[in-house]
Amino acid sequence: MTNRGENLTAAVVYESMFGNCEKVARQIAAGMATGVPVKVVDVADAVADPSLLDDVDLVVAGGPTHSMSMSRPGTRAEAVQRSGGTVPARNVGLREWCVALPDHAEGTGPRWVTTFDTRTALGRAIPSSASRAAARIITRKGYEMLVPLKSFLVEDAAGPLVDGHMEQAYVWGESIAAALRAKAPLTV
Numbered sequence: 001m002t003n004r005g006e007n008l009t010a011a012v013v014y015e016s017m018f019g020n021c022e023k024v025a026r027q028i029a030a031g032m033a034t035g036v037p038v039k040v041v042d043v044a045d046a047v048a049d050p051s052l053l054d055d056v057d058l059v060v061a062g063g064p065t066h067s068m069s070m071s072r073p074g075t076r077a078e079a080v081q082r083s084g085g086t087v088p089a090r091n092v093g094l095r096e097w098c099v100a101l102p103d104h105a106e107g108t109g110p111r112w113v114t115t116f117d118t119r120t121a122l123g124r125a126i127p128s129s130a131s132r133a134a135a136r137i138i139t140r141k142g143y144e145m146l147v148p149l150k151s152f153l154v155e156d157a158a159g160p161l162v163d164g165h166m167e168q169a170y171v172w173g174e175s176i177a178a179a180l181r182a183k184a185p186l187t188v
Protein backbone atom coordinates (compact mmCIF):
# COMPACT_ATOMS: atom_id res chain seq x y z
CA MET A 1 0.00 0.00 0.00
CA THR A 2 1.19 3.52 -0.73
CA ASN A 3 0.66 6.20 1.88
CA ARG A 4 1.38 9.87 2.36
CA GLY A 5 1.54 11.88 5.55
CA GLU A 6 1.73 8.94 7.93
CA ASN A 7 4.37 10.56 10.10
CA LEU A 8 3.62 14.27 9.80
CA THR A 9 1.96 15.98 12.73
CA ALA A 10 0.71 19.49 13.47
CA ALA A 11 -0.32 21.87 16.22
CA VAL A 12 -2.68 24.83 16.29
CA VAL A 13 -1.38 27.50 18.68
CA TYR A 14 -3.83 30.23 19.59
CA GLU A 15 -4.28 33.39 21.62
CA SER A 16 -7.81 34.49 22.45
CA MET A 17 -9.27 37.17 24.74
CA PHE A 18 -13.03 36.98 24.06
CA GLY A 19 -13.00 33.34 22.90
CA ASN A 20 -13.55 33.81 19.16
CA CYS A 21 -10.02 32.94 18.09
CA GLU A 22 -10.09 29.86 20.31
CA LYS A 23 -13.30 28.70 18.59
CA VAL A 24 -11.67 29.26 15.19
CA ALA A 25 -8.51 27.44 16.32
CA ARG A 26 -10.51 24.39 17.45
CA GLN A 27 -12.49 24.39 14.21
CA ILE A 28 -9.31 24.61 12.11
CA ALA A 29 -7.92 21.69 14.13
CA ALA A 30 -11.11 19.68 13.52
CA GLY A 31 -10.67 20.19 9.78
CA MET A 32 -6.98 19.30 9.96
CA ALA A 33 -7.74 16.16 11.95
CA THR A 34 -9.34 14.69 8.82
CA GLY A 35 -5.82 14.33 7.41
CA VAL A 36 -3.12 14.55 10.09
CA PRO A 37 -2.78 14.18 13.87
CA VAL A 38 -3.16 17.64 15.42
CA LYS A 39 -3.07 19.13 18.91
CA VAL A 40 -4.41 22.48 20.08
CA VAL A 41 -2.16 24.53 22.38
CA ASP A 42 -2.89 27.80 24.18
CA VAL A 43 -0.11 30.24 23.29
CA ALA A 44 0.57 30.85 27.00
CA ASP A 45 1.39 27.14 27.40
CA ALA A 46 3.58 27.20 24.27
CA VAL A 47 5.55 30.15 25.67
CA ALA A 48 5.88 28.51 29.10
CA ASP A 49 6.98 25.17 27.61
CA PRO A 50 8.37 25.46 24.06
CA SER A 51 9.08 21.71 24.03
CA LEU A 52 5.31 21.19 23.51
CA LEU A 53 5.99 21.91 19.83
CA ASP A 54 9.20 19.88 19.46
CA ASP A 55 7.37 16.91 17.95
CA VAL A 56 5.33 18.69 15.27
CA ASP A 57 6.16 19.41 11.62
CA LEU A 58 3.69 22.26 11.22
CA VAL A 59 2.42 25.02 13.51
CA VAL A 60 -0.73 26.95 12.62
CA ALA A 61 -0.54 30.05 14.84
CA GLY A 62 -3.26 32.62 15.37
CA GLY A 63 -4.59 35.39 17.55
CA PRO A 64 -6.87 38.41 17.61
CA THR A 65 -6.03 41.52 15.59
CA HIS A 66 -5.43 44.41 18.00
CA SER A 67 -4.58 47.87 16.65
CA MET A 68 -4.01 46.40 13.16
CA SER A 69 -1.38 43.93 14.46
CA MET A 70 -0.81 41.30 17.15
CA SER A 71 -1.87 42.12 20.71
CA ARG A 72 0.46 43.92 23.10
CA PRO A 73 0.24 44.16 26.92
CA GLY A 74 -1.65 47.48 26.58
CA THR A 75 -4.22 46.21 24.06
CA ARG A 76 -4.81 43.06 26.13
CA ALA A 77 -5.44 45.26 29.18
CA GLU A 78 -7.86 47.29 27.05
CA ALA A 79 -9.71 44.10 26.06
CA VAL A 80 -10.14 43.19 29.74
CA GLN A 81 -11.38 46.71 30.44
CA ARG A 82 -13.81 46.69 27.47
CA SER A 83 -15.25 43.39 28.73
CA GLY A 84 -16.00 44.93 32.12
CA GLY A 85 -13.58 42.46 33.69
CA THR A 86 -15.33 39.33 32.42
CA VAL A 87 -12.37 38.44 30.15
CA PRO A 88 -9.36 37.08 32.09
CA ALA A 89 -6.07 38.99 31.87
CA ARG A 90 -3.31 37.45 29.74
CA ASN A 91 0.40 38.04 30.28
CA VAL A 92 1.53 36.71 26.92
CA GLY A 93 0.12 36.48 23.43
CA LEU A 94 1.01 35.52 19.87
CA ARG A 95 3.59 38.32 19.60
CA GLU A 96 5.57 37.03 22.58
CA TRP A 97 5.50 33.50 21.14
CA CYS A 98 6.73 34.71 17.73
CA VAL A 99 9.54 36.71 19.32
CA ALA A 100 10.62 33.81 21.56
CA LEU A 101 10.57 31.27 18.71
CA PRO A 102 14.16 30.18 17.90
CA ASP A 103 15.46 30.54 14.35
CA HIS A 104 14.44 27.48 12.34
CA ALA A 105 18.12 26.56 11.85
CA GLU A 106 18.61 26.39 15.66
CA GLY A 107 15.36 24.72 16.65
CA THR A 108 14.23 21.13 16.86
CA GLY A 109 10.59 21.93 16.17
CA PRO A 110 8.44 22.54 13.10
CA ARG A 111 9.57 23.31 9.56
CA TRP A 112 6.30 24.69 8.23
CA VAL A 113 3.95 27.35 9.61
CA THR A 114 0.92 29.31 8.67
CA THR A 115 -0.94 32.05 10.53
CA PHE A 116 -4.50 33.20 11.07
CA ASP A 117 -6.34 35.86 13.00
CA THR A 118 -9.74 37.15 13.89
CA ARG A 119 -10.65 40.74 13.12
CA THR A 120 -13.77 42.82 12.82
CA ALA A 121 -15.71 43.01 9.59
CA LEU A 122 -15.30 46.80 9.75
CA GLY A 123 -11.54 46.50 9.33
CA ARG A 124 -11.64 44.07 6.42
CA ALA A 125 -10.47 46.68 3.89
CA ILE A 126 -7.25 47.22 5.88
CA PRO A 127 -4.60 44.63 5.01
CA SER A 128 -2.74 44.95 8.36
CA SER A 129 -3.65 42.13 10.72
CA ALA A 130 -2.27 39.88 13.45
CA SER A 131 -1.69 37.02 10.99
CA ARG A 132 0.30 39.25 8.65
CA ALA A 133 2.46 40.62 11.49
CA ALA A 134 3.05 37.11 12.86
CA ALA A 135 3.96 35.70 9.42
CA ARG A 136 6.49 38.50 8.92
CA ILE A 137 8.36 37.59 12.13
CA ILE A 138 8.16 33.83 11.70
CA THR A 139 9.28 33.71 8.07
CA ARG A 140 12.25 35.95 8.85
CA LYS A 141 13.30 33.19 11.26
CA GLY A 142 13.48 30.72 8.39
CA TYR A 143 10.13 28.92 8.71
CA GLU A 144 8.22 28.24 5.49
CA MET A 145 4.58 29.24 5.04
CA LEU A 146 2.78 26.03 4.05
CA VAL A 147 -0.36 27.84 2.85
CA PRO A 148 -1.18 31.57 2.75
CA LEU A 149 -2.36 33.24 5.97
CA LYS A 150 -6.08 33.76 6.62
CA SER A 151 -8.36 36.14 8.54
CA PHE A 152 -11.73 35.22 10.05
CA LEU A 153 -14.26 37.94 10.78
CA VAL A 154 -16.13 38.81 13.97
CA GLU A 155 -19.18 41.10 14.12
CA ASP A 156 -17.75 43.14 16.98
CA ALA A 157 -14.75 43.09 19.36
CA ALA A 158 -16.43 40.48 21.58
CA GLY A 159 -17.86 38.50 18.65
CA PRO A 160 -19.71 36.57 17.51
CA LEU A 161 -18.05 35.26 14.37
CA VAL A 162 -19.64 36.41 11.12
CA ASP A 163 -21.95 33.77 9.63
CA GLY A 164 -20.07 31.17 7.64
CA HIS A 165 -16.64 31.84 9.14
CA MET A 166 -16.65 28.80 11.45
CA GLU A 167 -17.33 26.68 8.37
CA GLN A 168 -14.51 28.47 6.51
CA ALA A 169 -12.17 27.61 9.41
CA TYR A 170 -12.99 23.89 9.07
CA VAL A 171 -12.46 23.94 5.30
CA TRP A 172 -9.19 25.86 5.71
CA GLY A 173 -8.09 23.21 8.22
CA GLU A 174 -8.86 20.45 5.72
CA SER A 175 -6.81 22.23 3.04
CA ILE A 176 -3.86 22.65 5.44
CA ALA A 177 -3.88 18.92 6.23
CA ALA A 178 -3.93 18.12 2.50
CA ALA A 179 -0.99 20.48 1.88
CA LEU A 180 0.98 18.90 4.74
CA ARG A 181 0.28 15.35 3.60
CA ALA A 182 1.51 16.30 0.12
CA LYS A 183 4.89 17.20 1.69
CA ALA A 184 5.38 13.75 3.14
CA PRO A 185 7.65 11.30 1.37
CA LEU A 186 5.77 8.43 -0.23
CA THR A 187 5.97 5.23 1.77
CA VAL A 188 5.25 1.88 0.20
Ligand SMILES: Cc1cc2nc3c(=O)[nH]c(=O)nc-3n(C[C@H](O)[C@H](O)[C@H](O)COP(=O)(O)O)c2cc1C
Nearest residue numbers: 016017018019020021064067068118119120123157
Ligand atom coordinates in the same frame (compact mmCIF):
# COMPACT_ATOMS: atom_id res chain seq x y z
C1 LIG B 1 -7.77 46.79 22.11
C2 LIG B 1 -8.39 46.23 20.87
C3 LIG B 1 -7.97 46.66 19.62
C4 LIG B 1 -8.56 46.13 18.45
N1 LIG B 1 -8.11 46.54 17.23
C5 LIG B 1 -8.65 46.00 16.10
C6 LIG B 1 -8.17 46.38 14.80
O1 LIG B 1 -7.25 47.16 14.66
N2 LIG B 1 -8.76 45.82 13.71
C7 LIG B 1 -9.78 44.91 13.82
O2 LIG B 1 -10.27 44.44 12.80
N3 LIG B 1 -10.25 44.51 15.04
C8 LIG B 1 -9.71 45.05 16.17
N4 LIG B 1 -10.16 44.64 17.41
C9 LIG B 1 -11.20 43.60 17.50
C10 LIG B 1 -10.51 42.26 17.72
O3 LIG B 1 -9.90 41.82 16.53
C11 LIG B 1 -11.49 41.21 18.25
O4 LIG B 1 -11.80 41.60 19.57
C12 LIG B 1 -10.89 39.83 18.21
O5 LIG B 1 -10.65 39.42 16.90
C13 LIG B 1 -11.78 38.82 18.89
O6 LIG B 1 -11.01 37.66 19.08
P1 LIG B 1 -10.97 36.96 20.51
O7 LIG B 1 -12.39 36.72 20.89
O8 LIG B 1 -10.24 35.69 20.28
O9 LIG B 1 -10.25 37.87 21.46
C14 LIG B 1 -9.60 45.17 18.57
C15 LIG B 1 -10.01 44.74 19.84
C16 LIG B 1 -9.43 45.24 20.98
C17 LIG B 1 -9.87 44.76 22.33
